[in-house]
Amino acid sequence: MKIVVSGGGTGGHIYPALALIREIQKEEKDVEFLYIGTEKGLESTIVPRENIPFQSIHITGFRRKLSFENIKTVLRFLKGVRESKRMLKEFKADVVIGTGGYVCGPVVYAAAKLGIPTIIHEQNSVPGLTNKFLSKYVDRVAVCFDEAKQYFPKEKVVLTGNPRASEVLGKDGIRGRLSVGLKTNVPLVLIVGGSRGARPINEAILKSLTELGEKPYQILYVTGEVHYEEVKREVNLIGNPKNVMIKPFVHNMPEVLAGTDLTVARSGATTLAELTSLGIPSILIPSPYVTNNHQEKNARALSDHGAAVLVLEKELTSKKLIECIDHIIMDDQKMVEMKKSAKKLGIPDAAKRLYNLMEELV
Numbered sequence: 001m002k003i004v005v006s007g008g009g010t011g012g013h014i015y016p017a018l019a020l021i022r023e024i025q026k027e028e029k030d031v032e033f034l035y036i037g038t039e040k041g042l043e044s045t046i047v048p049r050e051n052i053p054f055q056s057i058h059i060t061g062f063r064r065k066l067s068f069e070n071i072k073t074v075l076r077f078l079k080g081v082r083e084s085k086r087m088l089k090e091f092k093a094d095v096v097i098g099t100g101g102y103v104c105g106p107v108v109y110a111a112a113k114l115g116i117p118t119i120i121h122e123q124n125s126v127p128g129l130t131n132k133f134l135s136k137y138v139d140r141v142a143v144c145f146d147e148a149k150q151y152f153p154k155e156k157v158v159l160t161g162n163p164r165a166s167e168v169l170g171k172d173g174i175r176g177r178l179s180v181g182l183k184t185n186v187p188l189v190l191i192v193g194g195s196r197g198a199r200p201i202n203e204a205i206l207k208s209l210t211e212l213g214e215k216p217y218q219i220l221y222v223t224g225e226v227h228y229e230e231v232k233r234e235v236n237l238i239g240n241p242k243n244v245m246i247k248p249f250v251h252n253m254p255e256v257l258a259g260t261d262l263t264v265a266r267s268g269a270t271t272l273a274e275l276t277s278l279g280i281p282s283i284l285i286p287s288p289y290v291t292n293n294h295q296e297k298n299a300r301a302l303s304d305h306g307a308a309v310l311v312l313e314k315e316l317t318s319k320k321l322i323e324c325i326d327h328i329i330m331d332d333q334k335m336v337e338m339k340k341s342a343k344k345l346g347i348p349d350a351a352k353r354l355y356n357l358m359e360e361l362v
């Protein structure tokens with residue numbers, strides 16, 4: 001079987017695609033993959049690291065306001081469709097799966113027009129523009145929240161969950177901790193601002209760094225690749241506390257999550273699928289800069305059930321953040337309850353469900 005997967009821009013679209021590829025590799029012996037992304041997206045560095053053949057097309061997203069750039073985007077879309085058709089024919093794709101991000105637009109559209117079976121995977125409770133557009137042309141739409149079903153044609157939509165929820169299970173947390181230089185016998189708080197990092201979270205952490213240095217827990221603080229140098233410069237002035245490990249990006253997140261007690265994070269849908277599958281309590285600071293404020297809706301799906309504490313970015317201060325962390329991690333009973341509530345929301349067999357959907361279709 002020859003399978004094309006496309007999804008890009010940020011980790012939240014790429015990691016579900018990779019998790020699905022790994023699930024298919026477990027189930028199918030004779031299978032070949034081609035990943036289509038863009039050079040600018042994180043996929044151009046993440047996917048080749050995983051030894052998956054990667055090709056790129058050139059595409060940008062639409063501006064929501066009327067702008068001259070949008071005319072250029074339409075032209076690029078049409079060019080992207082032509083390039084994708086050529087790649088799909090050359091590769092002789094049997095099925096094409098899109099996991100979101102602008103790049104999926106031309107790739108999945110081209111596949112549908114060529115009559116190749118197509119599936120799109122929507123991670124969020126409120127879909128983005130690309131998936132809404134593509135849902136008219138594809139054969140199946142896989143979603144992760146019941147709330148997302150209403151945006152898609154009834155006869156095509158199936159609740160599968162996020163395959164990354166399956167991939168993070170069964171990993172060795174001790175190895176995860178050791179791989180990033182952490183202790184194995186002290187509670188771990190992971191702080192991460194999504195796959196690209198988040199400046200407001202970085203600012204709050206830098207202000208509280210000295211105080212965090214006196215805490216009885218250790219911290220893995222992931223800045224995001226583009227913010228790392230700037231954060232490091234600040235940290236050199238303040239001093240880097242011994243219990244705070246700072247990294248630009250973590251490539252073995254499933255192992256690290258397995259060793260994590262509490263997470264402070266943005267509320268991207270893939271991160272939430274991981275946290276609920278593993279039952280990790282969290283403090284969520286949704287990005288207010290995303291389409292339809294979907295990260296806040298994602299976060300509320302957890303906080304309404306006691307699986308997370310929601311802190312809006314406009315209310316974020318370093319004092320509040322430290323109080324929140326202490327309040328949860330120092331209270332064993334609260335930790336147990338939050339873990340249980342998080343786990344209840346997880347869909348651990350999501351990869352299998354998505355694989356089954358693909359198999360039925362092909």
Ligand SMILES: CC(=O)N[C@H]1[C@@H](OP(=O)(O)OP(=O)(O)OC[C@H]2O[C@@H](n3ccc(=O)[nH]c3=O)[C@H](O)[C@@H]2O)O[C@H](CO)[C@@H](O)[C@@H]1O
Nearest residue numbers: 010011012015123194195222249250253268269270271290
């Ligand atoms: C700004 C923006 O548009 N964000 C969107 C993007 O977020 P973003 O890409 O930040 O997505 P998520 O938080 O959902 O997922 C991040 C993924 O990257 C991984 N990771 C992260 C940091 C790191 O150092 N190492 C690592 O491996 C995480 O484990 C996770 O698998 O896609 C999500 C899923 O569609 C959306 O819900 C978000 O709203």
